[in-house]
Amino acid sequence: MLAMLGAFACRATIVPRLSLEEMVARSETIVSGQVARIWTAWDGPHRFIWTHTEISVSNVAKGNRSEKVVVSEPGGVVDGVGMQLAGTPRYTPGEQVMVFLERMPNGYLRTAGMGQGKLSLSPDGRVHLTHAGADLAGRAIAPHRTPLQSLEAADANQVRRRVARLVSGASGRDR
């Protein structure tokens, strides 16, 4: 009975926040480019609306070289019906972005880490985070990793070089 009472114990364990290293590792495709067009559609079984974003690619850090990449995120509006999922990333035509994309079981490419994998690129050539963490997943600090937060306002070319080194298996840190 002692063991049984002990088994009720609460413990504080934390699920890691995605670092740059983890983001690179789990992404099938990492590209920079401009949002060219956006459209929405129901999925086949008519259960979810998806918003599809075509990005004209200017730089490929990981994945197949292609002029266009389509990112799909759940949510959107079709024929006067809206569907929303809190925290999912949104794109807009003309926007300059660097995106880390994961392949989903349904074949779509989605932004990695519930939006953590979308970095906006400002005209001055710097990257800007759009999301922190993921819906309800706890976050922790992995001391040996590069927190995405440290990329805020970093030079986009430096970030691309760091990503390229990670893709090639080298250390991601600038020296």
Next chain:
Amino acid sequence: MTLRLLALLCAAGAAWSYVPRDPMGANLHRVDASNIQFLVNQRITAGLANADGRVWITGDSDPVNAIGAALATWSGVTTSAVRFLARQSTPALNNASDRQHVMVFSDTPDIRSVLGDAVAVTAIYYVVADGAITDTDIIFNPKYTFSTTFAADTMDLQSVVTHELGHALGANHTNVLGAAMFQSGLADDNCQASLSSDDIAFVSSLYPAIGGNGFATVAGRAALAGGQPLRGGMVTALNPANGVTVSGLTSLADGTFRFQAPVGDYLLYVEPLGGYVWPGNLYLPAGVAVDTNFQSSFLGGNRNPAVLTLSLGPEINVTLQASTGSPAFRTPFIGLGRTTGSEGATFYQGPVNLSSGQSADLLIAGEGIDPLADENLQVLGGGITLRAGTLHKTESTVQGFPVYRVTVDIAPATLRTLGTIVLPKGSYTVTLTGAIVVSPPQVVNAGSYLGGAVSPGEVISFFGARVGPSTPAYGRFDATGVLESNVGDVSIEFDGIPAPVFYAGQNQMNVQVPYEVATQKSTTMVATFGGQARGVFTIPVKASHPGICAVTNADGSLPGPQSPAAVGGSVVIWGTGAGIPAKPAKTGMPSPPNATVQAMVTVGGISATPLYAGLTPGGVGLMQVNVTIPAGSPAGDRIPLQVRIGNTESQTVYISIR
């Protein structure tokens, strides 16, 4: 009801006292707010596995009751009209157009694709023309494990459901870190099972109770230097006296805001997105300007903030003037540790949880934090006081940044509240809104997890945030055969009498209430860890306070669908809280044989006299009731069973009978 809601929504030109779900689009709202029927897919049961065969809901969980508790949490807001009907079971899955609101555990490629990394999502379908929500399905991620027992590395189901129900009501995420609607939560943590003042303000403002919510309204405009509108800033009203913290978003068009909050005296400030919460977390549309190049700015100025009294009547109009400038430091890491040293610290990028009545060390680190002096750190609300002279730089680092440590003392409290960290440094101020969650500790029966009273000899659980050692310790019998009362540097006394300790963990202790309290109408319990008080409670004493831990068949199997109890067969009910038996037992010592009590058992509504009711021979404070399943008991997999001792009934548990 519908017309009243629509009228309110139309009147709300700017943001209400929560972050609107789509600030550039329709304000989502329910038209069935006073009678929302959620259906629970019948697959949601303890022991459910995902398609990979991995545990999805742990076998010792009670998912249905956890869902019920989450529904009751929102329904219990008295200043709101929202009421969820009792849950119903359904074979239905998520469906965008069936206008049913369903909670779903279904592992398909489509669902895994929609969920991505989210622990759960609420798919909200609405009419774009008016924002009316037509269908809300809550879907749980097969990649995570859920429990209702705080099992290691599991998500607390009740917390997740509470958060998702907020979305189903139309709530967005919030910048109040300790709110149920904050975008992230910890594994093994139930912080988000409770509603914060920010969550309550949301539901009370969007769906006020019949007759009104009794809240005051503050409105105005936030402006940058030069008078330009401050777009997408988080405006917060914070009552330092009681920790009430309510936030809203300034208009992305013109910087205006409109708030509702309980009456009281508040500090009002605006802070930028980009700390723990970014525009994307609030589902703000891409390509729309959000101003972030300003510092947290209080009404009246950061040196001497003005106190704004919110009262009923006409809305109060203010202008918040923000100071622009690049931040001197990034949002820091915050952590918690024991007051006795530098070991055991845990860091977070989200809220930290503390129990009222305790002391702990708050740790802060981050780019630009060093050096940190007393004048650079404040905590507002939560009854939290920074202990003078304790702020110091440690030798530890996080991400290469030195860690500062300060001891905080938290006043006893009976309600959950929030504390906000303010870091004024040089000409720049950062706020971490609602970053400290202060919870009232709880004392409950270790079997039923129900509180309100204790009985002599009962085994109770004391829950609090970091009230015990980070490495669990277990009680042992000493040389005289008595269970130890000081384990893992933890001790609990009832009216000065040491309580035998079964278990001492970071957030929970299990101890026996001494039999000596039997003569008292109430007892004062003092919990101590590391020589410091972690909670002081005055608790009514009842002659008995039965709680059931488990029910087994005579062969030890559980009377579930696989091994149901039989009519005419016997089951054993295990628990605690039997009270004083006919044959005395001693505190902390194994119970003697035949230490019986008068008890009655009800099975499926039919009373049965136990074969034996009393203390478990050889156990400490444990109760055992042997009973024959009476003739006429109904058959089924959810037959209620309850024990009554004296005037007190146990909680109801359910067994299978064939």
